[in-house]
Amino acid sequence: MATRDEIADSIAGMAIFVDLARPQLMGVASRFEEAFFQTGTRVLRQGLTGSGFYVILDGEADVVADGQKLATLARGDFFGEVSVLLGEPPTADIVATRPLRCIVLGGPGVEGFLVDHPRVMYRMLQASARRLRNANRRMTANQ
C-alpha cells in the first residue's frame, strides 16, 4: 500500500525519474496507478494488444518470449514502453517471479506524459540505448 507521497518518495531515486523535482514526482504519482501482481502472474502477455507502461517499485519479474527467459527486471526497471510506442503487441511475457509492485500508465496516456516530461523521455532513451547496445554485444559475442 502506498499513498501518493510514498510513491513520490519511492520513485525519487530511480534513474528514469532522477531529473524530476518533488511537485513533478507528485504529478507522476497522481498520473500513474499502483498495481500489484502475485508471484507467477503474467503482467504483460506476448501477442496481446492494449498494454501499458510499467515501472517496478518492488519485486522481480522475468521477461519470457516463446517460453524462453530473456532477462530479469527489478526495482527501477521499466517495461511495456516498446509495445506502447510502436502500437504493437508485446513480443514477450512479463511474469512476476516475486510479489511485484509497479506503477502503470495506460498506453494512450504515455505520449502525453512523455511530451510533458522531456527529461523522463531522455532518460528512457538512455535506457533503451543501453539495452540496444547490450543486445548488440550479445549478438556479436554469439557470432
Added chain:
Amino acid sequence: MTHPRTQGRNGRRPPRPAESEVRPYPPGDYDIVVVGSGPGALQVGYYLDRLGIDHAIISSDPGPGGMFRKWPFFQRLLSWTKPYALGDHDSREFERWDWNSLLAREPELRGISAEFMDGTSDFPSRPEMEANLTAFAERAGLRVRFGCTWESTRREETRDGDRFVLVTSDGEYRCRFPIFAVGVSEPYSPRTEGIELAVHYADTRDAESYAGKRLFIIGKQNSGFELATGLLQWASRIALSSPSPAKTSIETKSLVGVRARYVQPFEDSILGGGVDILSASTKGISRSPSGALIVKLERSDNATPMTVEADEVIAATGFTCPLRDLPDLGVATFGQAKLPAQTEFWESVSVPGIFFAGTITQGAAGLKKHGMPSNSGALHGYRYNARVLVREIARRHFGMPLERQPLAAGDLRDHLLSEATRAPELWHQKAYLASVVTLDPNDGVQDVGILPLTHFLDHEGPDAAAMTIESDGASIYPVVYVRREGAVEEHALEPDPLHDFEGLPHRRALGSILDRLTAGASVA
C-alpha cells in the same frame, strides 16, 4: 414494455418477521460469512442463498444500502437507469441500460430500480437508490444481521481444516470463507501540514452554510467536482487543486475522470467565472491572524510556491477500504485506497480463502487494455463479479458443477455475435468479463457463460472462444480470443457505428476466424 412493479415476494421463501422482531444469523459456524449490507453484499448474498450455500450476512449498519444510505452528498447518483430503454425490465438486455438494479433469477426481482425513480432524471436520487436496494433485499427474502460490527479477524486450525474467525460486537463467527463487501468507505486525508483545519468530504456541512464563503477543495476527482457543482450557487469563490490536470470522463472515455454531470465548474473556470482549477500540490494549511485559512501550494508546472486564501477547506481526497486487521493476517493491499490485491476470482492473492465483493473488487484490475479500467468499482460492474464469484466458489469448494448450455456447432458464430451486441456483462465490464464457449471433442460445443477474461487467457483448457467488448479510446468493438491446442490468439472485429455486430460483415469476419476451431463456421 413491462414495468415490473412487483408487489409480492418471489414465492421461494415465506414472509419473514420484521428486522426488529428477530435478528438472523446468530454467532456460530457457517460455511461463508458475508460482511456488509451494501449492494455488493446483497448481490453476493442473493446468489449464495439461491444456490443454497450455508452463509450468514452481518453488517454494522441499521439497514441495507451501504454508502448509498448517506452519499453522494448532493443526493444524486452518477449511475443512470433509463426506464424506457430497449427491452423489458426483466430482460437481460435491459441490464445494459440499467446501472442500478441488482441481478436476480426471478423476473419480478429484475430491473426494479426504475420503479423508484420519479421521472426527473435518469440518475436516481440517493433516497430512490436506497429504496431500490431495500426493496430488493425484502422481496428477495435476504436476511441480514444488522447492527453487528466486525471487529477483528483470526485464523484457527480445526479438525476440518482452517477456519477464519470474525470477532464481532455480537460474538464470534467461524467460517471457511469470509467475503468482505465493506466498500471503499473510510475517509482518507493526506498527511499535509495543517490538514486538521480542513474537513473531509464525508463531513461536509449543509450547502447553505457555505453561503458567501471562499472555498478551497483539495482533490479534483468526482467528489471534489460534485461539491464544486453543488456549491456554485453558495460559495463566493471556489478553487480546486491537485497535482495532476483534471480530466473529464469524455476525455478519458471511461468512468475514470470527472463525470459529465460535473462539468459546470470547468466552464466557469474557463470563462473566469469564480472557479479556479489548479494543478498544484497542497503543502500546508494554516490560519492567518484574521482567521482566514492560508493554503500553501506548489505548482506542478514550475514548482513555484503560491498561496490561496480561503474561508473553508474541504479535503475531497477519497476513501480507503476499512479492512481492519486483514493486512495483519497477511492480506496484501495496494494503492492509496488500500485495495486488497485479488486474483481474477476476487480472492486475496496472499491469503487464500478470503474473498471480496462489491466495489472492492476493483482491486482485481484485469488487463486494463488501452488504459481502460473495468467498472468493478460501480454497481453495474460488480454485480456481475458477484455472480461469477459465487458460481466459482460453488464449483471449487462446494462441488457444484458449472451450469452449461449445449450449443449447436452451427450456432457458435451467431451466438458470439449476439453476445457481443447484447450481453450486458460484456458492455459493462469491457475487456474484463468474457462470454466463453468451449469446444471439447468429448463434450461438444458448450456455452459456459461469463468468466473473467484473464482466467480464460492464463489457464489451460479445451479449444474455446471468448467474446469481449473492448474500447481503445477511439471506438468500441468486439474482440474474440480463440484458444486452439493451448495457444490463444486475439482477433479484434471492426466497430460498428450503431454497435450492431450481427450484420453480414461481422458474420463473415468471425466465421473465418472460427473456421480454425470448427470447420464450416463461416457458412453456418
